[in-house]
Amino acid sequence: MNDHEQMTDSVLTRELRQSLTGITAPQRPPLETITARGRAHRRHRLTGIAGLSAAGVAAGAALVLGLTGVLGSAPARDTGTIRTAAFILVEHANGTATLTINPTELLDTAALQNDLRHDGIRALVTSGSFCSSDPAPDGFSQVVSFYPPPRSGFVRLPKGLRPTITFNPAAMPAGTELSFGVFQLTPHQQVDFVLVYTSSYTCTSTPPSGGPQGPGALFQVDPPNPAGS
Amino acid sequence: MGVSQDKSGFADFFADSWEPCLTVVAASTGSMALAEDQVAEAFARAWASWAKVSRHPAPRAWVVRTALNTGASWWRRRGRETPLANHDIAASHSQGNGLDAVVLTALRRLPARQRQVIVLRVFLDLDIGTTARQLGIAPGTVRAHQARAMTALRRELAAARATTEMER
Numbered sequence: 001m002n003d004h005e006q007m008t009d010s011v012l013t014r015e016l017r018q019s020l021t022g023i024t025a026p027q028r029p030p031l032e033t034i035t036a037r038g039r040a041h042r043r044h045r046l047t048g049i050a051g052l053s054a055a056g057v058a059a060g061a062a063l064v065l066g067l068t069g070v071l072g073s074a075p076a077r078d079t080g081t082i083r084t085a086a087f088i089l090v091e092h093a094n095g096t097a098t099l100t101i102n103p104t105e106l107l108d109t110a111a112l113q114n115d116l117r118h119d120g121i122r123a124l125v126t127s128g129s130f131c132s133s134d135p136a137p138d139g140f141s142q143v144v145s146f147y148p149p150p151r152s153g154f155v156r157l158p159k160g161l162r163p164t165i166t167f168n169p170a171a172m173p174a175g176t177e178l179s180f181g182v183f184q185l186t187p188h189q190q191v192d193f194v195l196v197y198t199s200s201y202t203c204t205s206t207p208p209s210g211g212p213q214g215p216g217a218l219f220q221v222d223p224p225n226p227a228g229s
Numbered sequence: 230m231g232v233s234q235d236k237s238g239f240a241d242f243f244a245d246s247w248e249p250c251l252t253v254v255a256a257s258t259g260s261m262a263l264a265e266d267q268v269a270e271a272f273a274r275a276w277a278s279w280a281k282v283s284r285h286p287a288p289r290a291w292v293v294r295t296a297l298n299t300g301a302s303w304w305r306r307r308g309r310e311t312p313l314a315n316h317d318i319a320a321s322h323s324q325g326n327g328l329d330a331v332v333l334t335a336l337r338r339l340p341a342r343q344r345q346v347i348v349l350r351v352f353l354d355l356d357i358g359t360t361a362r363q364l365g366i367a368p369g370t371v372r373a374h375q376a377r378a379m380t381a382l383r384r385e386l387a388a389a390r391a392t393t394e395m396e397r
Contacts (some may be wrong), residue, residue: 011381016351019329020252026261028247029269031240038276148266161266
Protein backbone atom coordinates (compact mmCIF):
# COMPACT_ATOMS: atom_id res chain seq x y z
CA MET A 1 0.00 0.00 0.00
CA ASN A 2 1.53 3.38 -0.97
CA ASP A 3 1.27 6.73 0.87
CA HIS A 4 -1.52 7.96 -1.38
CA GLU A 5 -3.65 4.88 -0.69
CA GLN A 6 -2.93 5.13 3.06
CA MET A 7 -4.08 8.72 3.04
CA THR A 8 -7.15 7.78 1.03
CA ASP A 9 -7.89 4.99 3.50
CA SER A 10 -7.81 7.41 6.42
CA VAL A 11 -10.14 9.82 4.59
CA LEU A 12 -12.47 6.93 3.79
CA THR A 13 -12.34 5.68 7.40
CA ARG A 14 -13.29 9.15 8.59
CA GLU A 15 -16.13 9.34 6.07
CA LEU A 16 -17.46 5.95 7.13
CA ARG A 17 -17.35 6.89 10.82
CA GLN A 18 -19.03 10.23 10.09
CA SER A 19 -21.86 8.40 8.33
CA LEU A 20 -22.85 7.03 11.76
CA THR A 21 -23.09 10.41 13.43
CA GLY A 22 -26.34 11.37 11.70
CA ILE A 23 -28.17 8.21 12.77
CA THR A 24 -30.98 8.82 15.23
CA ALA A 25 -31.19 5.83 17.54
CA PRO A 26 -34.59 5.09 19.06
CA GLN A 27 -34.82 4.96 22.84
CA ARG A 28 -33.38 1.81 24.33
CA PRO A 29 -35.87 -0.77 25.60
CA PRO A 30 -36.37 -1.25 29.37
CA LEU A 31 -33.54 -3.22 30.97
CA GLU A 32 -36.10 -5.62 32.45
CA THR A 33 -37.29 -6.59 28.95
CA ILE A 34 -33.75 -7.51 27.94
CA THR A 35 -32.91 -9.42 31.11
CA ALA A 36 -36.22 -11.33 30.96
CA ARG A 37 -35.40 -12.37 27.41
CA GLY A 38 -31.88 -13.30 28.53
CA ARG A 39 -33.20 -15.40 31.42
CA ALA A 40 -35.46 -17.22 28.95
CA HIS A 41 -32.37 -18.01 26.84
CA ARG A 42 -30.50 -19.24 29.92
CA ARG A 43 -33.38 -21.47 30.99
CA HIS A 44 -33.76 -22.75 27.45
CA ARG A 45 -30.08 -23.76 27.48
CA LEU A 46 -30.41 -25.43 30.87
CA THR A 47 -33.64 -27.18 29.85
CA GLY A 48 -31.87 -28.39 26.71
CA ILE A 49 -28.95 -29.80 28.69
CA ALA A 50 -31.23 -31.43 31.25
CA GLY A 51 -33.44 -32.65 28.41
CA LEU A 52 -30.54 -34.45 26.73
CA SER A 53 -29.95 -36.65 29.77
CA ALA A 54 -33.59 -37.04 30.68
CA ALA A 55 -34.88 -37.58 27.16
CA GLY A 56 -33.68 -41.15 26.80
CA VAL A 57 -35.23 -42.26 30.09
CA ALA A 58 -38.44 -40.34 29.47
CA ALA A 59 -38.84 -41.59 25.91
CA GLY A 60 -38.36 -45.19 27.07
CA ALA A 61 -40.95 -44.72 29.81
CA ALA A 62 -43.36 -43.11 27.36
CA LEU A 63 -43.07 -46.01 24.97
CA VAL A 64 -43.81 -48.48 27.75
CA LEU A 65 -46.72 -46.44 29.10
CA GLY A 66 -47.96 -45.12 25.74
CA LEU A 67 -47.75 -41.52 26.97
CA THR A 68 -45.81 -39.83 24.18
CA GLY A 69 -48.60 -37.35 23.45
CA VAL A 70 -48.88 -36.32 27.08
CA LEU A 71 -45.16 -35.66 27.35
CA GLY A 72 -45.25 -33.53 24.22
CA SER A 73 -48.02 -31.25 25.39
CA ALA A 74 -47.05 -30.64 29.03
CA PRO A 75 -45.56 -27.16 29.62
CA ALA A 76 -42.27 -27.00 31.52
CA ARG A 77 -42.55 -25.04 34.78
CA ASP A 78 -40.02 -23.72 37.22
CA THR A 79 -40.27 -20.90 39.72
CA GLY A 80 -42.09 -18.03 38.04
CA THR A 81 -41.71 -19.39 34.52
CA ILE A 82 -44.07 -21.26 32.25
CA ARG A 83 -42.57 -22.57 29.06
CA THR A 84 -44.40 -24.11 26.13
CA ALA A 85 -43.30 -24.46 22.51
CA ALA A 86 -45.45 -21.45 21.55
CA PHE A 87 -44.68 -19.06 24.44
CA ILE A 88 -42.59 -18.36 27.52
CA LEU A 89 -44.24 -16.53 30.41
CA VAL A 90 -41.89 -15.19 33.09
CA GLU A 91 -43.29 -13.82 36.35
CA HIS A 92 -41.07 -11.19 38.00
CA ALA A 93 -40.59 -10.38 41.67
CA ASN A 94 -42.09 -6.88 41.16
CA GLY A 95 -45.40 -8.40 40.05
CA THR A 96 -44.98 -7.81 36.32
CA ALA A 97 -44.81 -10.65 33.82
CA THR A 98 -43.13 -10.97 30.43
CA LEU A 99 -44.57 -13.05 27.62
CA THR A 100 -42.40 -14.03 24.65
CA ILE A 101 -44.31 -15.54 21.74
CA ASN A 102 -42.81 -18.01 19.29
CA PRO A 103 -44.85 -17.30 16.13
CA THR A 104 -43.70 -20.51 14.44
CA GLU A 105 -45.81 -22.57 16.86
CA LEU A 106 -49.59 -22.60 16.99
CA LEU A 107 -50.74 -20.85 20.15
CA ASP A 108 -52.93 -22.81 22.57
CA THR A 109 -55.19 -19.91 23.57
CA ALA A 110 -56.87 -21.76 26.48
CA ALA A 111 -53.48 -22.67 27.98
CA LEU A 112 -52.21 -19.10 27.57
CA GLN A 113 -55.34 -17.65 29.18
CA ASN A 114 -54.99 -20.01 32.16
CA ASP A 115 -51.29 -19.27 32.53
CA LEU A 116 -51.82 -15.49 32.35
CA ARG A 117 -54.51 -15.77 35.03
CA HIS A 118 -52.12 -17.89 37.10
CA ASP A 119 -49.80 -14.85 37.05
CA GLY A 120 -52.63 -12.49 38.08
CA ILE A 121 -53.32 -11.14 34.60
CA ARG A 122 -57.05 -11.17 33.88
CA ALA A 123 -57.11 -12.12 30.22
CA LEU A 124 -59.59 -13.19 27.60
CA VAL A 125 -57.57 -15.05 24.97
CA THR A 126 -59.53 -16.01 21.87
CA SER A 127 -58.73 -17.69 18.58
CA GLY A 128 -60.51 -16.54 15.42
CA SER A 129 -62.36 -13.78 17.24
CA PHE A 130 -61.60 -10.54 18.99
CA CYS A 131 -63.48 -8.88 21.84
CA SER A 132 -63.63 -5.16 22.60
CA SER A 133 -65.59 -2.59 24.58
CA ASP A 134 -66.86 0.70 23.16
CA PRO A 135 -65.55 2.95 24.55
CA ALA A 136 -62.44 1.05 25.63
CA PRO A 137 -61.26 1.41 29.25
CA ASP A 138 -58.38 3.82 29.87
CA GLY A 139 -54.95 2.71 31.00
CA PHE A 140 -53.88 0.27 28.26
CA SER A 141 -50.38 1.72 27.99
CA GLN A 142 -49.86 1.37 31.76
CA VAL A 143 -50.90 -2.28 31.67
CA VAL A 144 -49.06 -3.55 28.59
CA SER A 145 -45.80 -2.64 26.87
CA PHE A 146 -44.34 -4.29 23.80
CA TYR A 147 -40.99 -4.99 22.28
CA PRO A 148 -40.51 -4.18 19.46
CA PRO A 149 -42.74 -1.18 20.17
CA PRO A 150 -45.70 -0.77 17.81
CA ARG A 151 -45.83 2.44 15.82
CA SER A 152 -49.34 3.92 15.85
CA GLY A 153 -50.43 0.71 17.56
CA PHE A 154 -49.22 -1.53 14.73
CA VAL A 155 -46.15 -3.68 14.16
CA ARG A 156 -45.32 -6.16 11.39
CA LEU A 157 -42.55 -8.49 12.57
CA PRO A 158 -39.95 -9.92 10.20
CA LYS A 159 -39.83 -13.71 10.11
CA GLY A 160 -37.87 -15.25 12.96
CA LEU A 161 -38.29 -12.38 15.41
CA ARG A 162 -40.28 -12.96 18.60
CA PRO A 163 -42.42 -10.26 20.17
CA THR A 164 -42.05 -9.65 23.91
CA ILE A 165 -45.02 -8.34 25.88
CA THR A 166 -44.70 -7.06 29.44
CA PHE A 167 -47.82 -6.96 31.64
CA ASN A 168 -48.32 -4.98 34.80
CA PRO A 169 -51.45 -6.51 36.37
CA ALA A 170 -51.35 -4.02 39.29
CA ALA A 171 -52.12 -1.24 36.78
CA MET A 172 -55.25 -2.94 35.41
CA PRO A 173 -58.31 -0.83 36.27
CA ALA A 174 -60.90 -2.68 38.38
CA GLY A 175 -63.54 -4.45 36.31
CA THR A 176 -61.35 -4.78 33.24
CA GLU A 177 -59.46 -7.56 31.54
CA LEU A 178 -57.07 -7.84 28.64
CA SER A 179 -58.55 -9.06 25.37
CA PHE A 180 -56.04 -10.97 23.31
CA GLY A 181 -57.38 -12.14 19.89
CA VAL A 182 -55.38 -14.43 17.61
CA PHE A 183 -56.29 -14.75 13.91
CA GLN A 184 -54.72 -17.19 11.45
CA LEU A 185 -54.88 -15.17 8.23
CA THR A 186 -53.20 -15.50 4.86
CA PRO A 187 -50.29 -14.87 4.61
CA HIS A 188 -49.73 -14.01 8.26
CA GLN A 189 -51.20 -14.43 11.72
CA GLN A 190 -52.44 -11.42 13.61
CA VAL A 191 -52.60 -10.78 17.33
CA ASP A 192 -54.73 -7.92 18.68
CA PHE A 193 -54.67 -6.51 22.21
CA VAL A 194 -57.08 -4.12 23.96
CA LEU A 195 -58.49 -3.65 27.46
CA VAL A 196 -62.19 -4.50 27.85
CA TYR A 197 -64.77 -4.08 30.59
CA THR A 198 -65.45 -7.54 32.01
CA SER A 199 -69.17 -6.79 32.21
CA SER A 200 -69.55 -5.18 28.80
CA TYR A 201 -67.85 -6.25 25.60
CA THR A 202 -68.71 -7.64 22.19
CA CYS A 203 -66.77 -10.15 20.07
CA THR A 204 -66.38 -10.36 16.31
CA SER A 205 -64.85 -12.92 13.97
CA THR A 206 -63.70 -10.09 11.66
CA PRO A 207 -60.06 -9.28 12.36
CA PRO A 208 -59.37 -5.58 12.95
CA SER A 209 -57.30 -4.08 10.14
CA GLY A 210 -54.92 -1.14 9.99
CA GLY A 211 -54.22 -0.93 13.72
CA PRO A 212 -56.55 -0.52 16.69
CA GLN A 213 -59.19 2.24 16.64
CA GLY A 214 -58.51 3.17 20.29
CA PRO A 215 -55.83 2.31 22.85
CA GLY A 216 -54.44 -1.10 21.94
CA ALA A 217 -51.94 -2.85 19.70
CA LEU A 218 -51.95 -5.09 16.65
CA PHE A 219 -49.11 -7.46 15.75
CA GLN A 220 -48.73 -9.24 12.44
CA VAL A 221 -46.30 -12.16 12.38
CA ASP A 222 -45.60 -14.98 9.98
CA PRO A 223 -47.90 -17.99 10.22
CA PRO A 224 -46.95 -20.98 12.36
CA ASN A 225 -45.22 -23.93 10.74
CA PRO A 226 -47.63 -26.58 9.42
CA ALA A 227 -48.23 -29.32 11.99
CA GLY A 228 -45.52 -31.90 11.97
CA SER A 229 -42.97 -29.83 10.03
CA MET B 230 -19.59 -11.65 41.61
CA GLY B 231 -23.02 -11.43 43.26
CA VAL B 232 -26.24 -11.30 41.29
CA SER B 233 -26.98 -7.61 42.06
CA GLN B 234 -23.41 -6.56 41.28
CA ASP B 235 -23.63 -8.68 38.16
CA LYS B 236 -26.85 -6.99 37.08
CA SER B 237 -25.58 -3.53 37.88
CA GLY B 238 -22.51 -4.17 35.68
CA PHE B 239 -24.76 -5.35 32.88
CA ALA B 240 -27.12 -2.38 33.35
CA ASP B 241 -24.19 0.04 32.96
CA PHE B 242 -22.92 -1.81 29.90
CA PHE B 243 -26.41 -1.84 28.38
CA ALA B 244 -26.94 1.90 29.05
CA ASP B 245 -23.53 2.86 27.60
CA SER B 246 -23.50 0.48 24.65
CA TRP B 247 -27.09 0.31 23.34
CA GLU B 248 -26.81 3.34 21.05
CA PRO B 249 -23.29 2.70 19.64
CA CYS B 250 -24.14 -0.95 18.95
CA LEU B 251 -27.51 -0.05 17.42
CA THR B 252 -26.08 2.57 15.07
CA VAL B 253 -23.38 0.17 13.85
CA VAL B 254 -25.86 -2.65 13.27
CA ALA B 255 -28.36 -0.28 11.63
CA ALA B 256 -25.63 0.97 9.28
CA SER B 257 -24.74 -2.63 8.44
CA THR B 258 -28.26 -3.93 7.90
CA GLY B 259 -29.92 -0.83 6.48
CA SER B 260 -33.00 -1.15 8.67
CA MET B 261 -33.36 0.55 12.02
CA ALA B 262 -36.40 -1.55 12.98
CA LEU B 263 -34.59 -4.79 12.21
CA ALA B 264 -31.41 -3.56 13.92
CA GLU B 265 -33.43 -2.70 17.05
CA ASP B 266 -34.67 -6.24 17.38
CA GLN B 267 -31.34 -7.84 16.52
CA VAL B 268 -29.46 -5.69 19.03
CA ALA B 269 -32.08 -6.35 21.72
CA GLU B 270 -31.71 -10.06 21.06
CA ALA B 271 -27.91 -9.76 21.22
CA PHE B 272 -28.07 -7.91 24.58
CA ALA B 273 -30.47 -10.59 25.89
CA ARG B 274 -27.93 -13.26 24.90
CA ALA B 275 -25.16 -11.15 26.46
CA TRP B 276 -27.10 -11.16 29.75
CA ALA B 277 -27.68 -14.91 29.45
CA SER B 278 -23.90 -15.37 29.14
CA TRP B 279 -22.84 -12.32 31.15
CA ALA B 280 -20.22 -14.21 33.16
CA LYS B 281 -18.40 -14.84 29.89
CA VAL B 282 -19.26 -11.64 27.99
CA SER B 283 -18.25 -9.35 30.89
CA ARG B 284 -14.71 -10.77 30.65
CA HIS B 285 -14.62 -10.49 26.86
CA PRO B 286 -11.88 -8.12 25.58
CA ALA B 287 -14.46 -6.22 23.47
CA PRO B 288 -17.99 -6.80 24.78
CA ARG B 289 -19.52 -4.31 22.32
CA ALA B 290 -17.98 -6.26 19.46
CA TRP B 291 -19.49 -9.43 20.94
CA VAL B 292 -22.93 -7.78 20.92
CA VAL B 293 -22.55 -6.38 17.39
CA ARG B 294 -21.33 -9.67 16.00
CA THR B 295 -24.12 -11.59 17.74
CA ALA B 296 -26.68 -9.09 16.41
CA LEU B 297 -25.32 -9.40 12.88
CA ASN B 298 -25.29 -13.19 13.12
CA THR B 299 -28.92 -13.11 14.29
CA GLY B 300 -29.73 -10.98 11.27
CA ALA B 301 -27.63 -13.02 8.85
CA SER B 302 -30.00 -15.94 9.07
CA TRP B 303 -32.91 -13.56 8.44
CA TRP B 304 -31.18 -12.08 5.39
CA ARG B 305 -30.29 -15.55 4.11
CA ARG B 306 -33.90 -16.70 4.39
CA ARG B 307 -34.97 -13.72 2.32
CA GLY B 308 -32.19 -14.17 -0.23
CA ARG B 309 -30.96 -10.66 0.52
CA GLU B 310 -27.29 -11.46 1.16
CA THR B 311 -26.78 -10.33 -2.45
CA PRO B 312 -26.18 -6.90 -3.93
CA LEU B 313 -29.01 -4.43 -3.47
CA ALA B 314 -31.36 -3.49 -6.23
CA ASN B 315 -32.14 0.18 -6.85
CA HIS B 316 -35.46 0.10 -5.05
CA ASP B 317 -33.62 -0.68 -1.80
CA ILE B 318 -31.53 2.44 -2.24
CA ALA B 319 -34.62 4.57 -2.66
CA ALA B 320 -36.22 2.93 0.37
CA SER B 321 -33.28 3.78 2.58
CA HIS B 322 -33.60 7.49 1.65
CA SER B 323 -37.09 7.58 3.04
CA GLN B 324 -36.43 6.01 6.42
CA GLY B 325 -35.75 9.37 8.07
CA ASN B 326 -33.50 7.97 10.78
CA GLY B 327 -30.22 9.40 9.49
CA LEU B 328 -28.88 6.32 7.74
CA ASP B 329 -26.58 7.48 4.94
CA ALA B 330 -28.06 5.82 1.86
CA VAL B 331 -24.88 6.00 -0.22
CA VAL B 332 -22.61 4.54 2.46
CA LEU B 333 -25.28 2.02 3.38
CA THR B 334 -25.63 0.80 -0.20
CA ALA B 335 -21.86 0.50 -0.58
CA LEU B 336 -21.61 -1.46 2.68
CA ARG B 337 -24.46 -3.79 1.78
CA ARG B 338 -22.73 -4.59 -1.52
CA LEU B 339 -19.66 -5.94 0.27
CA PRO B 340 -19.41 -9.69 0.87
CA ALA B 341 -20.49 -10.52 4.43
CA ARG B 342 -16.98 -11.18 5.79
CA GLN B 343 -15.59 -7.92 4.39
CA ARG B 344 -18.53 -6.04 5.89
CA GLN B 345 -17.91 -7.66 9.29
CA VAL B 346 -14.26 -6.60 9.14
CA ILE B 347 -15.25 -2.99 8.31
CA VAL B 348 -17.77 -2.96 11.16
CA LEU B 349 -15.22 -4.17 13.70
CA ARG B 350 -12.13 -2.35 12.42
CA VAL B 351 -13.66 0.96 11.32
CA PHE B 352 -16.89 1.42 13.26
CA LEU B 353 -15.82 -0.20 16.53
CA ASP B 354 -12.14 0.77 16.10
CA LEU B 355 -10.84 -2.66 17.13
CA ASP B 356 -7.22 -3.58 16.44
CA ILE B 357 -6.33 -6.28 13.95
CA GLY B 358 -5.63 -8.93 16.62
CA THR B 359 -8.96 -8.44 18.44
CA THR B 360 -10.84 -8.39 15.13
CA ALA B 361 -9.13 -11.61 14.09
CA ARG B 362 -9.99 -13.34 17.38
CA GLN B 363 -13.55 -12.05 17.22
CA LEU B 364 -14.05 -13.44 13.71
CA GLY B 365 -11.96 -16.56 14.26
CA ILE B 366 -9.65 -15.80 11.35
CA ALA B 367 -5.94 -15.02 10.98
CA PRO B 368 -4.69 -11.40 11.33
CA GLY B 369 -3.38 -11.55 7.75
CA THR B 370 -6.84 -12.51 6.55
CA VAL B 371 -8.32 -9.51 8.40
CA ARG B 372 -5.82 -7.24 6.61
CA ALA B 373 -6.67 -8.78 3.25
CA HIS B 374 -10.44 -8.44 3.79
CA GLN B 375 -10.04 -4.88 4.98
CA ALA B 376 -7.89 -3.89 1.99
CA ARG B 377 -10.37 -5.41 -0.46
CA ALA B 378 -13.32 -3.83 1.33
CA MET B 379 -11.71 -0.38 1.37
CA THR B 380 -10.93 -0.64 -2.34
CA ALA B 381 -14.50 -1.65 -3.10
CA LEU B 382 -15.96 1.10 -0.87
CA ARG B 383 -13.72 3.75 -2.46
CA ARG B 384 -14.90 2.64 -5.90
CA GLU B 385 -18.59 2.51 -4.89
CA LEU B 386 -18.58 5.90 -3.18
CA ALA B 387 -16.73 7.52 -6.09
CA ALA B 388 -19.25 6.05 -8.55
CA ALA B 389 -22.16 7.24 -6.40
CA ARG B 390 -20.69 10.76 -6.28
CA ALA B 391 -20.15 10.77 -10.05
CA THR B 392 -23.78 9.75 -10.59
CA THR B 393 -24.97 12.51 -8.24
CA GLU B 394 -22.84 15.07 -10.10
CA MET B 395 -24.24 13.96 -13.47
CA GLU B 396 -27.81 14.26 -12.18
CA ARG B 397 -27.25 17.90 -11.15
